[in-house]
Amino acid sequence: MDKDSVIKFLTSSELPENELSKAYRERDAERFAKYGWDFVSDATAISIFESVVRPSINDFAFVRKGVFVKHINENIFHVLTFKQGRYGHIFGWGVSLSFVPHKWDEDGCKFHRTLKSARCDLWEQERDLIKDDPKAKIFPYNEIDINHGTVCFFEDLMRAWENLQPVIRNWLASITTLDDVLRQAKIMADNCNHYGGEGRKLVYAFTLAKMGKFEEGLVVLEELMKSCSQFFSSPELPKALRKIAKVS
Numbered sequence: 001m002d003k004d005s006v007i008k009f010l011t012s013s014e015l016p017e018n019e020l021s022k023a024y025r026e027r028d029a030e031r032f033a034k035y036g037w038d039f040v041s042d043a044t045a046i047s048i049f050e051s052v053v054r055p056s057i058n059d060f061a062f063v064r065k066g067v068f069v070k071h072i073n074e075n076i077f078h079v080l081t082f083k084q085g086r087y088g089h090i091f092g093w094g095v096s097l098s099f100v101p102h103k104w105d106e107d108g109c110k111f112h113r114t115l116k117s118a119r120c121d122l123w124e125q126e127r128d129l130i131k132d133d134p135k136a137k138i139f140p141y142n143e144i145d146i147n148h149g150t151v152c153f154f155e156d157l158m159r160a161w162e163n164l165q166p167v168i169r170n171w172l173a174s175i176t177t178l179d180d181v182l183r184q185a186k187i188m189a190d191n192c193n194h195y196g197g198e199g200r201k202l203v204y205a206f207t208l209a210k211m212g213k214f215e216e217g218l219v220v221l222e223e224l225m226k227s228c229s230q231f232f233s234s235p236e237l238p239k240a241l242r243k244i245a246k247v248s
Helices: 005-009 019-035 042-052 134-138 149-173 178-192 199-211 212-228 234-248
Strands: 061-064 068-072 076-084 089-097 101-105 106-112
Touching: 019 149, 042 076, 042 149, 061 178, 089 199, 089 234, 101 234, 106 234, 178 199, 199 212, 199 234
Parallel strands: none
Antiparallel strands: 061 068, 068 076, 076 089, 101 106
C-alpha cells in the first residue's frame, strides 16, 4: 500500500467511528504523511528518554528499567516511571510507602521498604490534568507516540516532559509527610471513581495506624474487607495494621 492509499484508509469514513477513533485516525494520517511508519522499540524509547529526561531528574536514583526513585524519609519515597502504555510510552508518578503492604497471604504481609522495591501506592491520575485543553480530552495528556519513528517520538517526549515536569514536581512536593499522605489517601479513598479508589482505602487505613490512630484505621480496613472481600479478606491485614500501629 503506497503512502496516499494509507492516508486514504486512515481517513476513510467506512472505518468504525467514534470520537476517539476518529481523532486517532486523523492524527495518524497527519503523522504518517510527515514521518511515515517506523515503530520505536522499547530499547530505543528508553535510550531517548535517558538522553532527554534523566539529566533533569538527577535527584532521583535509577533502580530498574524505566523506574526512578527518590528517598524522602523512612516512610516515603517518590517514584517516577517511564513505560509502555496502551498506545505509546507514558510517564507515571506517585509515592511509595514503606508501611503499606502490597501482598498478603497465609505467610503474612509483604512490604516495600527500599529504593529498589519502591512502587506507587498513591499516584496522580492523568485525567486530573485534563482541564480545558481540547486535545487532552482526546489524546492521553502524556502519551508519546511510538509508531512514527524516533523524530516523532523525540518531539512527543520533549512536549510531554515540558508539560509534565512542573506538574510532577509540584504534586510530589505536596506529599512529603504522613499528614500529606493521609490527606491525599482520604481524597482518593472518598472518590471511588478514581482508578484504584478501593486500594487507596488500604493506604488510608494503614496511614491512620502509622499515625497512632489504630482504631480509626481498623474501622476503615474492616469496611474495605467487607465491601471488597474478593481482594482484601485476608486475616493477615488486621494483624499487620496492629503491628504498624505498635511500631509507630
